[in-house]
Amino acid sequence: MSAPIRESRPDGPPDHDTLRGLLGAWALDACPAEEAAQVQQHLAGCPGCAEEAGRLRDAAGWLSADEPLDPAPTLRTQVLARALARRAPEVGVPDYADAFVAETARLDALLRDLGELDWLEHADLPWHGGSERMRPAEVLCHLAAVDGVVSRALGLPDPVPSPDGGIDLVERSTRLTALQRRRGPETVRAFWREQTRALVETAALAEAAGRTPPAGDLLVDYGAFRLPLRDAFVDRAFECWIHAEDIAEAVGWPYGPPRGVHIRTMVGLATRLLPYALSALRDAGAAAPSGRQDASYGDPQGIRAVKLIIEGRGESEWLVPLEVPAPGAAPLPADTEPVATVAIDGVEFCFLCAAHRDPDRTPHGITGDRGAARDLLHAARLLSRP
Numbered sequence: 309m310s311a312p313i314r315e316s317r318p319d320g321p322p323d324h325d326t327l328r329g330l331l332g333a334w335a336l337d338a339c340p341a342e343e344a345a346q347v348q349q350h351l352a353g354c355p356g357c358a359e360e361a362g363r364l365r366d367a368a369g370w371l372s373a374d375e376p377l378d379p380a381p382t383l384r385t386q387v388l389a390r391a392l393a394r395r396a397p398e399v400g401v402p403d404y405a406d407a408f409v410a411e412t413a414r415l416d417a418l419l420r421d422l423g424e425l426d427w428l429e430h431a432d433l434p435w436h437g438g439s440e441r442m443r444p445a446e447v448l449c450h451l452a453a454v455d456g457v458v459s460r461a462l463g464l465p466d467p468v469p470s471p472d473g474g475i476d477l478v479e480r481s482t483r484l485t486a487l488q489r490r491r492g493p494e495t496v497r498a499f500w501r502e503q504t505r506a507l508v509e510t511a512a513l514a515e516a517a518g519r520t521p522p523a524g525d526l527l528v529d530y531g532a533f534r535l536p537l538r539d540a541f542v543d544r545a546f547e548c549w550i551h552a553e554d555i556a557e558a559v560g561w562p563y564g565p566p567r568g569v570h571i572r573t574m575v576g577l578a579t580r581l582l583p584y585a586l587s588a589l590r591d592a593g594a595a596a597p598s599g600r601q602d603a604s605y606g607d608p609q610g611i612r613a614v615k616l617i618i619e620g621r622g623e624s625e626w627l628v629p630l631e632v633p634a635p636g637a638a639p640l641p642a643d644t645e646p647v648a649t650v651a652i653d654g655v656e657f658c659f660l661c662a663a664h665r666d667p668d669r670t671p672h673g674i675t676g677d678r679g680a681a682r683d684l685l686h687a688a689r690l691l692s693r694p
Contacts, residue, residue: 322346328357335364399516404524404538405508407545407570412504414566415552419444419497422559427493431558433551435692436663444555445493446485448500451548453480454530455503458540461528462510467503475531478694507544511537533584542577545570550662565655571622575654578661578691579616579626585690586683587632595683598631614677614684615646622654630680648676650684660685663692 327350333339334347351358401409422444431447433440442450454477456467468480469487488496514523524538535543549566556563565571589595616626627640630647652660652672659665667685674681 322350324350324354324357328360331357331361331364335361335367399512401508401512402515402524402538402541404573405511405541407566407573408504408541408548409508410570411545411548411552411566412501414563415548415555416497416501418552418556418561418563419448421561422493426559429558431551431554433554433694434663435694436689437694440694444558445488445491445496447551447555448496449485449488450481451544451551452500452503453477453484454547455500455507455544456480456484457530458507458528458537458544459503461526461537461540462507462514462523464506464510467499475529477531481694507541511541539577539580542573546574546577546658546662550659550664553664565621565658568621568623568654571654571658572618572624574658575616575618575622575624575626578657578688579628581691582628582684582687583630583632586630586687588690589683589687595687596679611640611644612680613640613644613646614680615649616657616684617649617651618654618657619651620653620655622658624654628684630684646676648674648678648681648684650674650681652685657688661688661691663689 327347330339330343330347334344337344339347347361351361427444430441430443433442433447433450453468457475457477457480460466460475468484470480470483488499491499511523524536526537527534528537528540545566553563566574586595587598590597612630613627614630616628618624618626627642627644627646629640650672651674652670656665656670656672660667660670667682667689670685672685
């Protein structure tokens with residue numbers, strides 16, 4: 309409340325000094341109606357107070373602005389684009405690491421805003437074989453443990469002690485979580501973030517050095533499979549996004565999908581891995597047998613394929629062979645006639661590959677061989693892992 313008005317005489321109006329002392333409260337709309345009216349009347353005849361009142365009103369407007377204080381999502385991109393247009397970086401980030409840089413930054417921004425109680429929430433992490441429940445710091449340990457196999461490929465220290473040389477991903481996550489359990493969430497976050505930056509910096513320096521073969525061709529050993537470094541960075545960006553969504557859902561916060569160009573890159577990796585997932589689905593008796601005598605191919609002629617049309621974010625088209633390609637096999641010709649066509653939203657397809665969607669309930673359109681298309685959608689879930 310404002311102080312009562314001191315009057316210059318018992319029945320007279322408030323004096324100049326009294327009214328001037330009320331300008332701050334008046335600017336904040338904190339004066340009672342009678343005082344506000346008296347201040348307003350005084351301002352009409354006192355240019356000095358009117359000028360000061362205007363400045364105070366402007367300042368109060370800044371203090372009570374309704375606009376959100378968070379910068380626009382595109383601001384960072386715009387600032388970087390202008391900065392790089394003026395001065396090119398001495399060492400640039402490899403194109404294949406762009407999505408990883410973006411998704412680790414987005415997850416870090418989410419984590420910075422988590423409160424003490426948010427760090428205690430449990431996130432559900434579904435995969436095709438079940439579901440795990442982890443607190444946000446444990447999710448970071450899981451991400452860091454798998455990122456560690458990329459660290460090994462780049463010659464960086466492995467965050468997971470592995471005296472036996474084992475790289476089972478589940479075991480790695482369990483070991484690292486146990487090591488970090490006594491540390492506070494912010495310490496775990498700093499540890500994870502430092503590792504993500506080291507990965508990008510090391511890959512960038514390796515590419516700048518012009519090594520042969522290129523750094524992007526380095527093989528990253530995941531234990532059950534191996535990926536070139538360029539694909540491993542996309543894989544890590546994908547998992548970072550998906551688990552950020554898991555954390556955001558656990559704490560009740562919104563979280564948007566990646567940029568369209570990054571969604572397209574993630575879908576591209578999935579299409580190259582889908583033939584292997586489909587082969588595993590057949591081995592489990594959950595998909596129709598291959599239409600060829602030999603399950604692998606070297607000559608692309610006569611290969612059965614499904615055309616995947618990605619709509620919305622990451623809009624693109626892909627030809628997905630229904631058999632595992634032989635090593636060194638040429639890509640399918642662009643004029644290959646597909647046995648079926650599947651149209652699906654890009655974000656929904658990515659969630660399907662993460663086993664966060666039911667392939668029979670995810671909206672999609674199919675023409676042609678519905679059985680082949682259905683097998684492909686069900687195989688997509690096998691790309692997920694704990």
